[in-house]
Amino acid sequence: MSEYIEHDKSGVSVGLVEKQFFTFAEPPNPMKLDSGAVLGPVTIAYETYGRLNEDASNAVLVAHALTGDSHAAGCYSKTDPKPGWWDIMVGPGKGIDTNKYFVICSNVLGGCMGSTGPSSVNPTTKKPYGASFPVITIGDMVRAQKALTDHLGVKRLLAVVGGSMGGMQVMEWCVRYPEMVTSAIPLATTTRHSALAIAFNEVARQAIMTDPNWSSGDYYGGNKPAMGLAVARMIGHITYLSDEAMRQKFGRRLQDKAAVSFDFGADFQVESYLRHQGAKFVERFDANTFLYITKAADYFDLEAQHGNGSAVEAFSKARARFLVVSFTSDWLYPTYQSRAMVTAMKKNALDVSFCEIEADCGHDAFLIPNPRLSALIKGFLESVSTGQQHP
């Protein structure tokens, strides 16, 4: 979610990787979406790390969060300064050990990093879809991932792993394709957004949609709604941190000044940080994708969509072993929401381990090096791959 990660310098990387593409749902057989709309063709950008073993039993699917992409680990070239977004976790000997597992990560449907989304060209009109792109759901994202795993010859996933919106995809996998999912690791996530989470997303969307350059979504080739997207990103960044994390990281420290400036420049470091994050994000991300993906996350409601309003009923469809992880300072998806998931899983006699990790750094904790989290995931995957029961 945040790219503000202090990378684990000691880790061994998977090395050079390449983004690949898979296209399916070619007309006249387009993909039918949860909304009832159809979309085709659909291209999914993905990367893989490690090797699929002979009986195709070692595949681990990593699902990314809101602003992530298929580039979970490794680098694109020897001079590439920036490894994938979860390089701290995915690599030889790491939490998700690429010496043992075949790791797949794809850009979500609706994304802007190679998969079909609102910035893609609509083959019918030969223009970018813009706001004519159909509204998609977490379920649609997962069905596109299923098409990809089929294509890769993976019939069963040893694990599906993801944090935040990635965790929603994890749970969707478990109830939509239970026969395919051996184990699942939802991190810092929820079965449905609270009003608070919807509220933040809505304000971020309003910032984009009220930017005159948004032009009802039809801005490609012209000025981008950069101001609105930057504000949206700043709002997001606040929610990914915590009161304590911000106190430690910034406090009331001033930016390059001995005293406040008595103007509307960035006096405080936290102001500079947010402005910088906003400006950087605008360079790499599409505003329409931000709208579509936040809406998909807001719409996600495992209880309503798979359990007639009951989490217990929804998880009755699941067969996976679970490792559920929350973080103490995550106020976007607080621990009580993970506990509710765990309770519903346990009522179904599912094999579930739950860990609330003490962390000051807020929602983004799963993206930040944490030996405890790495060890937890590593141990869990080992026990799953050797068929051990949880003690």
Place this chain on the structure above:
Amino acid sequence: MSEYIEHDKSGVSVGLVEKQFFTFAEPPNPMKLDSGAVLGPVTIAYETYGRLNEDASNAVLVAHALTGDSHAAGCYSKTDPKPGWWDIMVGPGKGIDTNKYFVICSNVLGGCMGSTGPSSVNPTTKKPYGASFPVITIGDMVRAQKALTDHLGVKRLLAVVGGSMGGMQVMEWCVRYPEMVTSAIPLATTTRHSALAIAFNEVARQAIMTDPNWSSGDYYGGNKPAMGLAVARMIGHITYLSDEAMRQKFGRRLQDKAAVSFDFGADFQVESYLRHQGAKFVERFDANTFLYITKAADYFDLEAQHGNGSAVEAFSKARARFLVVSFTSDWLYPTYQSRAMVTAMKKNALDVSFCEIEADCGHDAFLIPNPRLSALIKGFLESVSTGQQHP
């Protein structure tokens, strides 16, 4: 702060009230501001409720929060549907009993509800100040209030009361004019903004300043930066509520629909609510004032400005009796910040009562009818006015 108040229908109102104006600092003797800039003339809009007694010993100053005004209680006419913003607390027999006390409330310096602010006409240029208005501080606001109390013949305040940014003014009064303040009631406030609070304000300011209609602050007579201001207000509204309050008030309930719409309209009630709050706010509030007042709140730092970085040293100047109140679900100015104030007061052997009120409704709790809060304030004022020592 929020106008979303369920008014105490049972309360007796102070009845019809009138906004009044006091002008001072006429050139060539303008007001010297904390920034070093000068400003004059300065007009302060104010209202009073109740009567000043003969020895002028029953005056209570009420300081408003970010988007409040001088209209704390009563109505402007018999058909006025909306009483003042703290009508639940200020009136005959209420927490601040206007049968006993002479209550003064003024619009802050920099405001847009009658006091001199960025939307006021600069007498030199005959145009609204806009962004040429000097950056003001909580200290400047308080010095303007002091000019007003002098004008009203009030030499000593029985109490200074206020929540949120009003609470900052309360504390500023206590250390700037200790000989004038008999007692002080800071509610849901802090001696200095955390990085989190600055961050929310900065994003709100960015939303305004990146609205093309803001025009570097020079928008008067043209299109207002309504979109930016609406987004700023929506951000504020989220911070005034709480996770639990939003769950109770909205949950995931849909707005006038049986199912989600698969478009970018307001599907959820919380989305409609925020859009409505944003749109309503734009009608009544000036975007530049929002910028100036949030900046003043961010700059406020009692420790730095009055205690060389030490809260204990800052409060060593105070002489007032204190009633400090925080609310359990206030995550903008959490209880730990009130506790830190109380600790610093106690180290100075000040007479301080502290109460953390159990409330689900977040930061805005002080604006919502709460018998416990009313009783606390009423009892405290009575003991102060009769000279009783705190038990």
